[in-house]
Amino acid sequence: MIVTLTLNPSLDRTIDVDRLVQGTMTRARSARIDPGGKGVNVSRALLANRAPTVAVVTSGGADGEQLVRLLEGDGIAVHAVPVAGRTRSNVTIVEPDGVVTKVNEPGEPLSRDELDAVADAVLAEAEGASWVVACGSLPPGVPSDIYARLCEFFASAGVRVAVDASGPALPAAVGAGPHLVKPNRDELAEAVGRPVASVGDAVEAACELRERGAGAVLASLGADGAVLVDEDGVTAGTAPVAEPRSTVGAGDALLAGFLAAGARGAPALAEGLAWGAAAVRLPASRMPRPGDIRRDIVRIDTRPDLGRSLIA
Ligand SMILES: Nc1ncnc2c1ncn2[C@@H]1O[C@H](COP(=O)(O)OP(=O)(O)O)[C@@H](O)[C@H]1O
Ligand SMILES: O=P(O)(O)OC[C@H]1O[C@](O)(COP(=O)(O)O)[C@@H](O)[C@@H]1O
Numbered sequence: 391m392i393v394t395l396t397l398n399p400s401l402d403r404t405i406d407v408d409r410l411v412q413g414t415m416t417r418a419r420s421a422r423i424d425p426g427g428k429g430v431n432v433s434r435a436l437l438a439n440r441a442p443t444v445a446v447v448t449s450g451g452a453d454g455e456q457l458v459r460l461l462e463g464d465g466i467a468v469h470a471v472p473v474a475g476r477t478r479s480n481v482t483i484v485e486p487d488g489v490v491t492k493v494n495e496p497g498e499p500l501s502r503d504e505l506d507a508v509a510d511a512v513l514a515e516a517e518g519a520s521w522v523v524a525c526g527s528l529p530p531g532v533p534s535d536i537y538a539r540l541c542e543f544f545a546s547a548g549v550r551v552a553v554d555a556s557g558p559a560l561p562a563a564v565g566a567g568p569h570l571v572k573p574n575r576d577e578l579a580e581a582v583g584r585p586v587a588s589v590g591d592a593v594e595a596a597c598e599l600r601e602r603g604a605g606a607v608l609a610s611l612g613a614d615g616a617v618l619v620d621e622d623g624v625t626a627g628t629a630p631v632a633e634p635r636s637t638v639g640a641g642d643a644l645l646a647g648f649l650a651a652g653a654r655g656a657p658a659l660a661e662g663l664a665w666g667a668a669a670v671r672l673p674a675s676r677m678p679r680p681g682d683i684r685r686d687i688v689r690i691d692t693r694p695d696l697g698r699s700l701i702a
Contacts, residue, residue, distance in 0.1 A: 400426040400427045400477065401425065403480070405481065424675045430461065432525060434466060436646050440680075448529075449473065482675075492638065551570075571606075572645045589617060590701045622655055625691065629664055644663065664683050664688050
């Protein structure tokens with residue numbers, strides 16, 4: 391069982407327009423609403439591929455109720471923690487040439503009691519779980535070490551923790567020794583304080599996060615695929631997509647596939663890449679089902695000296 395935690399879930403509103411012109415009224419060609427937030431997407435991808443999962447989410451106001459209804463309608467086991475603040479909406483505007491403009495609301499603050507209620511929910515669901523996966527931005531006012539505290543708590547409980555975070559929450563979590571972190575290129579660069587332009591830069595930065603405490607680093611690199619740096623060394627892979635539809639949720643699908651395949655080594659990386667590529671071929675933040683996933687396009691490099699060759 392994989393328990394996901396989304397402290398800042400969202401209704402993901404995807405709007406297709408012919409052309410987005412700032413400062414003008416544009417009539418949309420179509421629009422859709424999906425349940426969102428990074429942990430939510432991980433659970434959505436896992437469920438779509440029949441991997442057992444529970445999504446722990448905060449839920450506030452009518453939008454929070456709609457989020458829970460959408461998830462339950464998709465058959466996802468949800469542990470919703472009621473909160474006073476309204477659940478946010480994240481808007482993605484897509485133009486025919488593939489240009490995507492995304493505006494994410496910050497979300498509403500959580501009170502101390504609400505954070506305690508979330509902790510109790512995760513604790514209850516984590517009983518017997520193989521992973522707790524904490525993903526996404528933190529609502530305003532939530533301490534940036536919240537994921538770190540989760541890592542410390544579950545380390546003593548023998549439950550593995552994966553973190554997909556941005557900003558100060560990522561280095562704080564790394565220092566608490568998570569089993570796995572899943573930064574994208576920008577998050578990796580921010581965590582090490584230098585650009586990550588090449589795959590070699592990503593490997594070097596991932597090695598630094600391991601030295602600082604992370605057990606394994608699954609670094610996603612957009613169209614350049616992903617690299618995995620763990621106790622077995624460095625593995626890199628790609629899964630090219632000729633006509634990307636939407637990259638929203640691709641990182642979450644990559645993480646879900648990696649976890650579903652055992653979260654270690656080349657086979658798990660390959661599965662994550664296949665799920666990530668499948669998500670990119672789908673519109674909005676649709677998560678791939680078994681029929682969407684193509685494993686033949688995945689290329690994995692497992693040369694033993696790969697790390698040195700990429701960094702040199
Ligand atoms: N343009 C693309 N072509 C092919 N695969 C892609 C593309 N964009 C993303 N992916 C896949 O999705 C994964 C996650 O994408 P990325 O943008 O790095 O993460 P995030 O969504 O977390 O920012 C990548 O590792 C890759 O496997
Ligand atoms: O594209 P990614 O990084 O896989 O995640 C997509 C998800 O992240 C979100 O953009 C939220 O991200 P934040 O929590 O960082 O604001 C959601 O709208 C969307 O469901």
